[in-house]
Amino acid sequence: MATIHLIDECFEAAGALALLLGRRRVAVERGARPVQGVQVLAVSAAYELKAGGPRGVADLARACGAKCIVVVTEGAAAFALAEEMGGRLLRVSLPVTGQVALRDSGLLMLADILGGQVQAMVAADPATGQLIDLAARVARTDVTVFINGPTGSGKEVLARQVHAASRRANAPFVAINCAAIPENMLEAILFGHEKGAFTGASTANKGIIRAAEGGTLMLDEVSEMPMGLQSKLLRVLQERRLTPIGSQTEVAVDIRIIATSNRDMPEEVRARRFREDLFYRLNVFPLATRALCERPDDIPVLAAAMVRRHTPAGSALPMLSAEAITVLMSHDWPGNVRELENVIQRALVMHEDGVIQPVDLLINASAPSAMLALARAV
Incomplete structure (x- = not known):
């Protein structure tokens, strides 16, 4: 079902917008009147007048279930964005440049405004669109995901997209960078500890893993995790239970795990820098981000x-x-x-x-x- 409806009567940019949004993998339909289940309704300023002004467009949005209305004035001297109705109605002034869609900054901005109402990930490259589709499919399950890709290529954005599209979306998304925490602190931060478990442990701490209870734990750059800690993480993956430092009691955890790395993981396993059994536990559903120059x-x-x-x-x-x-x-x-x-x-x-x-x-x-x-x- 479409999440954005473009009423293309008197709306010259509707076709280009539908193209941009479709490449972003946002469901779009065009026509004179939207059906039920639309999240965003986009109309031209001319159509708004024909519908009886803001109230008429609001009535139409209410009838189809849309939570956001975007009114576009084409042929403006400059791009502008204004909010009305507490942000539920957005007015966009759109200049006409004559450029193709991917060179038209105004169209790109408008597509981002529309698409951002329903999906956080930004894309136009076909292969990136396929990656978004895969992320949406894996989000329907609780399967463990491993995201591999170069530094700065959007691994955390993809992980958050999986979380946001999952049944755990209303629970915490907790991310920890395994490369940024000293080795002697990482175990306590991950698994938690009891009061007095070590010098300085003046209070108990439940740890990052239990902080993600019911939600998603992202282990960023998991390839940097010390070997000794990898075996303890393996048990969490296998049993969904952990033992805080200083405790004799196991605690059950309900989390979805997403791990990321910028390294060649098969090579890390061959070099014995990463446990093979842990890698295969993490790599249940692999996703890969690409360098920006490739898209x-x-x-x-x-x-x-x-x-x-x-x-x-x-x-x-x-x-x-x-x-x-x-x-x-x-x-x-x-x-x-x-x-x-x-x-x-x-x-x-x-x-x-x-x-x-x-x-x-x-x-x-x-x-x-x-x-x-x-x-x-x-």
């Missing part, structure tokens, strides 16, 4: 989403010029999504007149050169 169609939609995310509330949203989008798509992004986010944040500082141009992107900028560029711009 260039994702770059424009990610960039548009980042512009929205990092623009202060109430401020005008700057647009990415088609030339800037071309530059972004031509870069190889060794730092993946994190590097792209850094570049977009710099561009939001550097841009003028509401448009991000290639000169504002500061790709490959070292700290001194970036500061020099900022000094010249002031």
Whole structure:
């Protein structure tokens, strides 16, 4: 069933929006009148007038069950976003650029506004769409998931997507970076401890695993976990029980486990840096994220989403010029999504007149050169 309905009467951008949202794996339908079960209703400003104004569109949204209404004014001088009805009605002013969808910053922004109401993951590359589909299917079960991929390629975003689409969505999502915690502290942080179990344990602590009770535990960079602790984690996976440090009593846990790593896990197993039995317990359903340079169609939609995310509330949203989008798509992004986010944040500082141009992107900028560029711009 469609989650977004575009009433395409007097709505010239409806086709391009449906294409962008479909590539993002958001269910879209177009037509004169939506059916039941729609989450977001999008109409043109002209249709809103025909329907009798905001109240008429609100009545239509209520009839089909939509929780959010987006009214689009096409042909505007600049992109703008305003909220009414406590955020349940969004008004979007959309400039006409004549660019194809993946080069049209306004369309990308509008697609992000619409799609963001129903799905957190951003995608336009077909293979990324297939990955989202796989994540949605595995989310229906409690099977353990192993996500492998380069650093900064979106492993935690994918893990959160699996959690959000699962029966555990209303329970905690708890993430721990196994590489960021000293080895002598990791066991106590994971399994918890009783009061007085070791020096400094002045109170009992239930630990990260039990903090995720009923929900999802993400073990980020699990390949960095010490070998001695791997055997204890294996027991949790097998028995769904653990023993806190200093306790003689096992405690049952109800959690779903998602593990991630940026390493070649078969090689880690061959080198005896990671237990083979634990790897196969974790790798029940493997998912793989890819480097950003391998999915260039994702770059424009990610960039548009980042512009929205990092623009202060109430401020005008700057647009990415088609030339800037071309530059972004031509870069190889060794730092993946994190590097792209850094570049977009710099561009939001550097841009003028509401448009991000290639000169504002500061790709490959070292700290001194970036500061020099900022000094010249002031």
